[in-house]
Amino acid sequence: MTSAKLPASFVWGYATAAYQIEGAPDKDGREPSIWDAFCKLPDKIADAASGDRATESYDRWKEDVQLLKSYGVKAYRFSLSWSRIIPKGGRADPVNEQGVRHYRTLIEELVREGITPFVTLYHWDLPQALDERYGGWLNKEEIVQDFVNYAKVCFESFGDLVQNWITFNEPWVISIMGYGNGIFAPGHVSNTEPWIVSHNIILAHANAVKLYRDDFKEKQSGQIGITLDCHWLIPYDDTDASKEATLRAMEFKLGRFADPIYKGHYPARVKAVLGDRLPEFTPEEAALVQGSSDFFGLNTYTTHLVQDGGEDELGGLVKTGHTRVDGSQLGTQSDLGWLQTYGPGFRWLLNYLWKAYGKPVYVTENGFPVKGENALSAEQAVDDTDRQEYFREYTQALLQAVAEDGADVRGYFAWSLLDNFEWAEGYRVRFGVTHVDYETQARTPKKSAEFLSQWFGEHIDA
Ligand code: PNW
Numbered sequence: 001m002t003s004a005k006l007p008a009s010f011v012w013g014y015a016t017a018a019y020q021i022e023g024a025p026d027k028d029g030r031e032p033s034i035w036d037a038f039c040k041l042p043d044k045i046a047d048a049a050s051g052d053r054a055t056e057s058y059d060r061w062k063e064d065v066q067l068l069k070s071y072g073v074k075a076y077r078f079s080l081s082w083s084r085i086i087p088k089g090g091r092a093d094p095v096n097e098q099g100v101r102h103y104r105t106l107i108e109e110l111v112r113e114g115i116t117p118f119v120t121l122y123h124w125d126l127p128q129a130l131d132e133r134y135g136g137w138l139n140k141e142e143i144v145q146d147f148v149n150y151a152k153v154c155f156e157s158f159g160d161l162v163q164n165w166i167t168f169n170e171p172w173v174i175s176i177m178g179y180g181n182g183i184f185a186p187g188h189v190s191n192t193e194p195w196i197v198s199h200n201i202i203l204a205h206a207n208a209v210k211l212y213r214d215d216f217k218e219k220q221s222g223q224i225g226i227t228l229d230c231h232w233l234i235p236y237d238d239t240d241a242s243k244e245a246t247l248r249a250m251e252f253k254l255g256r257f258a259d260p261i262y263k264g265h266y267p268a269r270v271k272a273v274l275g276d277r278l279p280e281f282t283p284e285e286a287a288l289v290q291g292s293s294d295f296f297g298l299n300t301y302t303t304h305l306v307q308d309g310g311e312d313e314l315g316g317l318v319k320t321g322h323t324r325v326d327g328s329q330l331g332t333q334s335d336l337g338w339l340q341t342y343g344p345g346f347r348w349l350l351n352y353l354w355k356a357y358g359k360p361v362y363v364t365e366n367g368f369p370v371k372g373e374n375a376l377s378a379e380q381a382v383d384d385t386d387r388q389e390y391f392r393e394y395t396q397a398l399l400q401a402v403a404e405d406g407a408d409v410r411g412y413f414a415w416s417l418l419d420n421f422e423w424a425e426g427y428r429v430r431f432g433v434t435h436v437d438y439e440t441q442a443r444t445p446k447k448s449a450e451f452l453s454q455w456f457g458e459h460i461d462a
Contacts, residue, residue, distance in 0.1 A: 004399065004403030004404070005399075005403070005459050005460060005461045006398075006399065006402055006403070006456075006459055006460045006461065007460075007461055008460060008461040008462065009410070010402075010409075010410060010411065010412075010460050011074045011075040011116060011362075011410065011411040011412075012073060012074055012075065012411065012412045012413070012414075012452075012456045012460070013068065013073035013074055013075035013076050013077065013115070013116075013118075013413050013414075014068065014071070014073060014076060014077070014413060014414050014415075014416060014417035014433065015076075015077040015078070015118075015364060015365050015413040015414070015415050015416060015417070016057070016076075016077070016078050016079070016416055016417050016418065016420065017078070017079045017120065017123035017124070017169065018078070018079045018080060018081040018084075018123060018125060019033065019035045019051045019054070019081065019123070019124065019125045019421065020051065020054060020055075020123075020416075020420040020421040020422070020423075021054050021055045021057040021064075021078075021417075021418060021420045021421070022051070022054060022056075022057050022058040022081065023051065023052060023053040023054045023055070023056045023057065023058055023059070024056070024058035024059060025051070025052055027058060028084070028096070028098035028099060028102060029084070029087055029096040029098050029099060030081065030083055030084040030087060030096070030099060031083045031087035031088060031127065031128070031129065032083065032127075032128040033081065033082070033083045033125035033126055033127055033128055033185075034124075034125065034126045034127075034128050034131050034136065034185040034186045035051060035124065035125050035185045036050070036051070036128065037128050037131075037185070037186070038184070038185035038186060038187055039051065039052075041187065044187065044424065045423075045424055045425075045426050046424065046425050046426035046427075046428050047426050047427070047428065048426075049421065049426030049427055050421075051421045053438070054420055054421045055418045055419070055420050055421075055436050055441065056441050057418075058102070060441065061102075061105075061106050061109075062109065063443070064417065064418070065106070065109050065110060065113055065115070067417065067418075067434060067443060067445075068110075068113075068115055068417065069113050069115065070445075071433075071445075071449055071452070071453050072453045072456075072457060073115060074114075074115065074116060075115060075116040075117070075118055075164075075411065075413070076110055076115050076116070076117060076118065076417075077117075077118035077119075077120065077166070077364055077365075077413045078106075078117070078118075078119065078120070079119070079120035079121070079122070079123035079125075079169065080103055080119060080120070080121060080154060081099070081125055082121075082122065082125060082126065082127050082150055083125065083127040083128070083129075084096060084099030084102065084103075085099045085100055085103070085150065085153060085154065085157075086127065086149075086150055086153065087099075087127065087129075088127060088129040088130075089126070089127030089129050089130040089146060089150070090127075090129070090130060090133070090142075090146050090149075091145055091146050091149035093129075095153055100153075100157045103157070103158060104157065104158065107119075107158055107161050107162060108161065111161050116163070116164065117161070117162050117164065118164040118166065118362075118364070118411075118413070119154070119158065119162050119164065119165055119166065120166040120167075120168075120169050120227070121147075121150070121151055121154060121165065121166065121167050121168070121208070122147070122167065122168045122169065123169040124169065124170075124173070124174060124178075124184070124185065126185075126186075130142075130143065130146060131186055136186065137174070137175075137178075137179070137196075137197040137200050137201060138179075138193060138196055138197060138200070139200075140196075140199075140200045140203065143200055143204060144200065144203050144204045144207055147204040147207075147208060148204065148207045148208050148211055151167070151208035151211060151212070152211060155211070155212055155215075155216045155220070159216050159220040159222065160220060162220075162222065163220065163221060163222035163223065164222060164223060165212065165222060165223070165224040165225075166224075166225060166226065166227050166297050166364065167204075167205040167208050167209065167224065167225070167226050168201055168204075168205055168226050168227065169227050169299070169364075170227060170228065170229040170299055171198050171201045171202070171205075171226070171228065171257050172198075172228065172229050172230075172253055172254075172256070172257065173229060174197065174198075174201060175193075175194040175195075175197040175198040175201070176194050176314050176315075178197070179193040179194045179197045180193070180194040180314040181314065183424050184423060184424060191277070191313060191314070192277050194314060195274060195277050195278050195279060196279060198256060198257065199278075199279040199281075202257065202260055202261065202289055203285060203288075203289070205226050205261070205292060205293075206261075206285075206288045206289040206292040207288070208224075209224050209225075209292045209293070210288060210292070212224045223294040223295060224293070224294055225293035225294045225295040225296065225297050225359075225362075226257070226261060226292075226293050226297055227297030227298070227299055227364045227365075228254060228257050228258055228296070228297065228298065228299070229253075229298075229299040229300065229365075230250075230253055230254040230298065230299075230300055230349065230353075231253070231300060231301070231302050231303055231304045231345070231349075232300070232302075232303040232304075232342070232345030232346065232348050232349040232352075233246050233249050233250050233253075233303070233304055233305075233306050233320075234246065234303060234304070234305050234306065234345070235305070235306060236305040236306055236307040236321075236324075236325065237307075237325050241307075241308040242306060242307050242308060244308065245306050245307055245308035245309075245316075245317075245318045246306040246318075247269065248269045248273070248316045248317070248318060249304075249306045249315065249316050249318045249320065251267035251268075251269045251270050251316065252269075252270055252273075252314075252315055252316030252318075253315075253316075255267035255269075255270065256270050258296075258356075258357055260281065260286070260289045260290070261289060261290070261291075261292055261293050262290070262291070262293065262296075262357040262358070262359065263290065263357075264286050264287070264289065264290030264291075265281075265286065266278060266281075269316070270316070273313065273316060273317065274313075293359065294359070295359050295360045295361065295362055295410070296353055296354075296357055296359045296360065296361045296362070297361075297362050297364045298349075298350075298353060298361055298362065298363050298364060299363075299364055299365035299366070299415075300346060300349055300363065300365070300366055301338075301339050301365075301366060301367065301368070301415075302322075302331075302338065302339045302340055302341070302342060302345070303322075303330060303331075303340075303342040303344075303345030303346075303349075304320040304321065304322065304338075305320065305321055305322065305323070305324065305330065306318050306319070306320050307319045307320075307321075322340045330342045330345075331343075332386050332389065332390070333371055334368050334369050334370065334371055334386070335369040335370060335371045335372065335373065335374075335428075335429050335430070336369055336425070336429060339368070339369070341368065341386070341389065341390045341393060342393075343393030343394050343396060343397040344397065346366075346393075346394050346397040346398065346401075347397035347398075347400050347401045347405070350363075350397075350398070350401035350402075350405075350407045350409055351401055351405050351407050353407075354406075354407040354408055354409070359408075360408045360409070360410045361407065361408065361409045361410065362409070362410055362411040362412075362413075363398070363409065363411065363412045363413060364411075364413050365413060365414075365415040365416075366394055366412065366413070366414055366415060367387075367390075367414050367415035367416060367431045367433075368386065368387045368390035368391070368431070369422075369429045369430055369431050370384050370385075370386045370387050370430070371386070373430045374427070374428050374429065374430055378435045378437055378442070378444045381430070381435045381444075381446060382435060382444060382445070382446045382447055383446075383447060384433075384446045384447055384448050385447075387433070387446065387448040388447055388448045388451045391414065391448055391451055391452055391455070392451065392455075395412075395452070395455050395456075395459070398412060399459060412456075414433060414452060415431050416431045416432050416433070417432065417433065417434060418432045418434045418436050418443065419431065419432035419434065419435060419436040420432065420436070432446070433445065433446050433448045433449035433452065434446065434449060
């Protein structure tokens with residue numbers, strides 16, 4: 001136990017994403033994204049759910065801001081829906097002033113309440129029109145220009161009030177789940193598309209950052225970066241095969257994005273496995289990409305044990321799990337197969353990122369879905385013991401990484417403010433520190449919300 005504190009400048013709060021909370025798919029001129037279209041396909045989403053209502057936050061945004069305020073947060077991370085701002089998405093398509101006004105109003109309210117906005121430009125909801133027009137993320141020439149144009153509209157519309165920009169949320173998930181195994185929108189199954197899509201996302205990110213730095217950064221005095229997702233990975237056993245597999249898995253999950261962005265090139269093990277399927281950056285592109293993030297945005301939930309083998313090229317030909325050699329479990333099982341509690345892994349990961357990439361880290365998501373919580377009443381769900389235990393371990397690990405190990409971590413956002421639309425899992429899996437009754441839309445704080453308010457209240461220097 002450490003009695004040290006986080007610095008006074010440390011920001012904490014909650015994260016959400018547009019499609020997971022907004023609802024109101026047709027309101028004020030919004031047009032569909034690939035997630036609206038994907039949810040209409042048979043057998044893609046649990047219980048055939050969709051984000052049509054979600055937590056109705058497009059209309060209940062004021063209530064959400066009051067909730068944030070009641071939790072005493074310093075910051076709020078949310079995403080903008082591209083197809084609200086430019087309904088058809090493209091650089092020659094009209095901007096929708098009503099969509100812009102909505103976000104402007106929300107941001108003004110946050111600022112008025114003393115809550116710092118952290119704004120994600122892209123949390124997976126590509127305008128459907130761009131997917132239909134030219135294949136979305138597969139089309140380098142078109143998508144890079146259209147994304148940069150969208151980013152420009154956002155910097156112009158909100159940049160006087162927003163000093164913290166995140167270009168993309170989790171390009172690993174976008175490329176692998178969207179274009180590799182087809183579990184997420186747009187549902188493609190391929191062993192070539194994910195590498196093209198990630199390449200194009202990295203270029204779109206780098207070009208948007210260049211625009212921000214050239215034309216906005218100075219007068220708006222903000223920072224801009226990307227959020228990558230990564231588990232901490234540990235070799236399953238002491239064999240060289242497991243150790244090598246762990247390094248390879250790390251490069252497939254993280255290095256595939258972090259190495260170009262922070263070091264200027266793709267990692268060697270990824271090149272070795274993918275060969276020609278991995279696109280190359282021209283020297284000009286590599287120079288543009290290298291150094292294109294002011295910070296390291298990290299979404300992390302768990303730790304995996306890694307073994308060599310298996311058929312899954314998308315993951316780097318490894319097998320992952322939570323069961324140790326002796327049969328014991330790494331931590332407490334959540335409602336999702338891939339997620340168990342393991343605080344020490346979080347501490348290791350923060351140290352690793354700070355040492356490997358040398359940029360200040362913002363933890364932009366971290367959270368836990370309690371097993372079986374969806375079957376409980378609101379009164380029962382507020383007693384979220386496993387989630388409180390998770391946050392107790394992870395905040396302790398965070399404090400140790402900062403105060404004892406010297407990792408430069410500047411912020412922490414728990415996932416999520418509210419129970420919400422959990423993608424292919426629909427509404428069955430709940431990550432919120434606030435229970436949502438999806439019939440009445442009543443919001444009820446869970447005990448984990450109280451835990452985090454108290455913990456950060458006590459552990460940030462005054
Ligand atoms: C993140 N994985 O997604 C997203 O940013 C959120 O929108 C989402 O609700 C949250 O985590 C909880 O799932 C992930 O399989 C989805 O490793 C899958 C993985 C990681 C992150």
